[in-house]
Amino acid sequence: MRLQVAIDRVNLKTAEAMIEEMRGMADIIEVGTSLIKDYGLENSVARFKKRFPDQCFLADIKTCDEGAYEFRKSYEAGGDIPTVMGFSSITTIRACAGVAGELGKEYMIDLLEVPADRIRALCEVFPEAIFCIHLPSDKQGEGLVELVKSSVKELSGAKKIAVAGGVTLGMVPVLKSCGIEIGIVGSAITKSENKHEMAARFAEAVRG
Numbered sequence: 001m002r003l004q005v006a007i008d009r010v011n012l013k014t015a016e017a018m019i020e021e022m023r024g025m026a027d028i029i030e031v032g033t034s035l036i037k038d039y040g041l042e043n044s045v046a047r048f049k050k051r052f053p054d055q056c057f058l059a060d061i062k063t064c065d066e067g068a069y070e071f072r073k074s075y076e077a078g079g080d081i082p083t084v085m086g087f088s089s090i091t092t093i094r095a096c097a098g099v100a101g102e103l104g105k106e107y108m109i110d111l112l113e114v115p116a117d118r119i120r121a122l123c124e125v126f127p128e129a130i131f132c133i134h135l136p137s138d139k140q141g142e143g144l145v146e147l148v149k150s151s152v153k154e155l156s157g158a159k160k161i162a163v164a165g166g167v168t169l170g171m172v173p174v175l176k177s178c179g180i181e182i183g184i185v186g187s188a189i190t191k192s193e194n195k196h197e198m199a200a201r202f203a204e205a206v207r208g
Contacts, residue, residue: 018195068095085110090125129158133151144171162182162184167185
């Protein structure tokens, strides 16, 4: 299982300090949507990749149109894993998958508010994608385990499944038992008093 740490709604200096603290613990650093909107791909993703070239970065661009263009721009900026929304048209997601395949890169389909029948269809068409079971952050983690258990049933053909939306240390064993490959953690780490220690605890739980 991989640990992804989501960094968002901070300034660039704070984000860089957090990335430094996560070294060796976060398998993937997520450059959050608001961070990218505030500073652009070049001043966020590209800047971080230049400073931390060995770190895997997910660019949470939440593409829902202009798939090939947005994905190519994300990869050019140094993003390793861009995101496309699962409610996007199949044509758009296919365009994203095409660019990812051309460059030999991973990509993520965000299943935020995507119904079961749509999840099954996406899994059938894009089995190589990372599928992210995503509870809206406004729900503050309430119902995440139930959402994971129900969604995993629809993703039986998926090779890689991620979970986001209020993941806690106590949930890690359940996520593992469900076959989750990436646990995405945000405020549980980034808002803790000792971010390095909390990241280490999550890393140990995820990899243990």
